[in-house]
Amino acid sequence: MQIKRILLLLITFIMVFLLLFTSFSTLMSTSKIDVADITDSSSPVSLKNRTQFTVLLNPQPGSLSILNSNLERYAVNLHPSGGLVTFMVPDGDFNSLNRTLSLMKGGAVENFFSVNQTQPVSTDLLYSNVTPYQVAPFAYPPSLIARAYNFTQAYSHNDYGQGITIGIVDAYGDPNIQYDLNAFDHLNDLPTINLTISYPSGIPLSVSRQWAIETSTDVEWAHAMAPDASIRLFIAPNDGLTTLMNVTSMVITQGLANIISLSWGIPESTISGAEIGTYSEMIQEAQFRGISVVAASGDQGALDGASVPTVNFPASDPYVLSVGGTSLSFLNNNAIVQEGWGG
Numbered sequence: 545m546q547i548k549r550i551l552l553l554l555i556t557f558i559m560v561f562l563l564l565f566t567s568f569s570t571l572m573s574t575s576k577i578d579v580a581d582i583t584d585s586s587s588p589v590s591l592k593n594r595t596q597f598t599v600l601l602n603p604q605p606g607s608l609s610i611l612n613s614n615l616e617r618y619a620v621n622l623h624p625s626g627g628l629v630t631f632m633v634p635d636g637d638f639n640s641l642n643r644t645l646s647l648m649k650g651g652a653v654e655n656f657f658s659v660n661q662t663q664p665v666s667t668d669l670l671y672s673n674v675t676p677y678q679v680a681p682f683a684y685p686p687s688l689i690a691r692a693y694n695f696t697q698a699y700s701h702n703d704y705g706q707g708i709t710i711g712i713v714d715a716y717g718d719p720n721i722q723y724d725l726n727a728f729d730h731l732n733d734l735p736t737i738n739l740t741i742s743y744p745s746g747i748p749l750s751v752s753r754q755w756a757i758e759t760s761t762d763v764e765w766a767h768a769m770a771p772d773a774s775i776r777l778f779i780a781p782n783d784g785l786t787t788l789m790n791v792t793s794m795v796i797t798q799g800l801a802n803i804i805s806l807s808w809g810i811p812e813s814t815i816s817g818a819e820i821g822t823y824s825e826m827i828q829e830a831q832f833r834g835i836s837v838v839a840a841s842g843d844q845g846a847l848d849g850a851s852v853p854t855v856n857f858p859a860s861d862p863y864v865l866s867v868g869g870t871s872l873s874f875l876n877n878n879a880i881v882q883e884g885w886g887g
Contacts, residue, residue, distance in 0.1 A: 595638045599629045599645065600654040600731050610652035614644055657727045684872065686732055686768040692872055692880050695769060705770025711801025712762045712775065713792050714808070715783035716748045716755040717741070724760040729767070737767045738774040744794050748781045755783065762807050776801055785810055785819075789858070792837075793826040799833055806839040806864075809856035811848045820857060827863045841868040845886040 601607040608624055615622070618641060620631040633641055638658070645656045690696055698704075718724060725737055759777070766775055778795055780787045788808065795801055812820065830837050842848040842856035859866035870882040 593635050594632045595635055595641075595658050596630060596632050597641065597645070597656055597658045598727060598731075599631075599656040601627050601629060602652055602654045603627065604652070607652040611648070614648060614652075615641070655731045657730050684874075686734070686765075688874065689765075689872075690769065692874070705773030708770065708803065709774045709776060709801045710766050710770065711778060711795045711804045712759075712766065713778045713780065713788060713795065713804065713806055714755060714759040714762060715780045715788060716750070716752040716759070717777070717779040718756040718759040719751055720756070721760060721763065721777070725764060725767070728760075728764045732768060734768060735771050737763075737771075739763065739767075739777060740775070741777045741779065743779050743781070744791055745787060746781045748779065752783075758807060762805060766805065783808070785815065789823050789826060792858075793829075796826060796830045796833065796835060796837075799835070802835060804830065804835060804837045806837065806858060809840050809842055809859050811842075811850040811854045812857040812860050813850050813852060813854035815857060820861075823858060824861050824863070827858060827861050831863050836865060837863065838865045838867055841866045843869060843885050 599611060601611065608622075608629065611629060612622060615631070618633055618637055620633055623630045642658070645653055649655065684692075690699065721741070725739070728734070729737065759779075763775060763777055766773070776795075778791050778800075780791045788806075792804060792806065795804055827837055837858070839859040839861075840856065841859045846853045848854050848856050856866075858864050869885040871885070873881045873883075
C-alpha cells in the first residue's frame with residue numbers, strides 16, 4: 545500500500561506558527577538514533593564547461609521580454625516556468641552575463657542564481673522544477689506569507705524559531721536538496737539553514753520526482769518561516785504507510801524534534817482499525833513528550849480520492865493537528881482571502 549503525496553504549503557505555515565507561539569517541555573528522551581546520520585549528496589555534475597542561470601523575474605508586465613532582449617547577444621535558449629527562467633551559457637560568458645543580470649536587478653530581474661562545476665547538481669531535477677515558484681506565475685515571497693499568517697508579530701519580538709527543532713518526515717527525499725536550498729535561500733535573502741538529513745531505515749534505492757518536490761517544499765518553507773530553527777529531515781526508503789509511520793515513531797520516541805511535520809496521508813477508509821489503533825498509540829506518545837505533530841488533511845475534499853466520504857490519516861488522529869491547504873489571494877485593498885482545497 546502506497547501513501548499519497550500531499551503538497552500542502554499551509555501545513556508548514558501553521559506548524560511554524562505553533563513553533564513561534566508555543567512553549568515546549570524539555571524532551572524526555574536522550575537516546576541516540578541507531579543509524580548514523582548520513583549527509584545527502586548530489587549526483588555528479590553534468591554541466592561540463594557550462595553554467596546554468598536561474599532568474600527570478602519581477603512580477604511586472606514585460607519582464608520576460610526585457611530579459612530576452614538583454615540576453616540576445618548570448619544566443620541562449622530561455623526556459624520560463626512561472627516567475628522563474630532558466631538557461632545555460634558557456635563558462636566563458638559567465639562574468640559578462642553575471643554583470644548584465646546584476647545591472648538588471650531592481651528592474652525586470654528580482655534576483656538570480658547560477659550553478660556550474662563548482663556546485664554539483666544532476667540536470668534531471670533542476671531548481672525550477674522543485675520550488676513553489678512553479679505553482680503560480682508569481683508566487684508569494686516569504687515576507688507576504690509572513691504577513692498573511694501574522695508571523696510579523698513574532699518577528700517583531702525577535703522570535704524566528706531559535707532553540708526549536710522541526711522534524712520533517714518524507715519518502716525518497718530530494719537528491720539535490722542542498723542545491724535547491726541554496727537557490728531558494730539566495731533568491732529570498734534567507735540565512736544559511738541548519739539542516740541535518742538522516743536515513744534511519746536505509747537509503748532509498750530510487751528517486752521520485754514528486755517526492756523530491758514534496759521534500760524540497762517542506763524544508764524550504766519551514767526554513768523560510770522560521771529561519772533560526774534547526775531542521776531535521778528524516779527520509780524513508782519508500783512511501784508505504786508502515787515505513788513512514790515507523791520513521792515518525794522513531795523521531796517521537798527518541799525525542800529528536802519539538803514539532804513533526806507530515807505533509808502526507810492516506811484515506812482512513814483504506815486501512816484497518818487495528819492499524820489505526822497501533823499508529824495512534826505511537827502518536828499519543830508525542831503528546832506525553834511535549835511534541836506537536838502536524839499532518840495534511842488531504843487535497844481532494846470529502847472523498848479524499850476514495851469511493852466513499854472519508855478523512856485522511858494520520859491527520860484524523862485526535863493527537864494530531866490537522867491542516868488543510870488553501871489558495872491565498874491578496875486583494876487590492878490589502879484584504880486577504882483564502883479558499884480551501886476541495887475535490
